[in-house]
Amino acid sequence: MAEKAYNINLKYDCWSSQCWFLGEDSPEAEARFMEARQQLPALAEKCRNPLQFSQRAAELFKSYGFDRVHK
Numbered sequence: 001m002a003e004k005a006y007n008i009n010l011k012y013d014c015w016s017s018q019c020w021f022l023g024e025d026s027p028e029a030e031a032r033f034m035e036a037r038q039q040l041p042a043l044a045e046k047c048r049n050p051l052q053f054s055q056r057a058a059e060l061f062k063s064y065g066f067d068r069v070h071k
Contacts, residue, residue: 001024001025001026002024003022003023003024003025003047004019004022004023004024004029004055005020005022005026005040005069006020006022006023006033007019007020007021008021008037010023010040010053010054010057011048012030012044012047012050012053012054013050015050017050017054017062019021019054019057019058019068020068021061021066021067021068021069021070022066022067022069023065023066023067024065029065032064032065033061033064033066035064036061036063036064037067039060040057040060043056043057043060045052
């Protein structure tokens with residue numbers, strides 16, 4: 001199955017970073033990516049700093065089948 005790059009701008013207070021993930025290229029994967037995105041605000045509330053948020057966001061997307069790509 002083909003892979004697709006997914007990107008998102010993570011924001012925590014005044015910090016922001018563009019992150020890339022690789023995942024399956026399918027409508028189901030798109031839906032999973034959107035579902036994971038919707039959980040980010042609640043995830044940010046549980047984090048103490050941008051680094052922790054970035055790490056936990058990567059773990060969240062990994063649990064949905066997306067691997068972070070470091071540019």
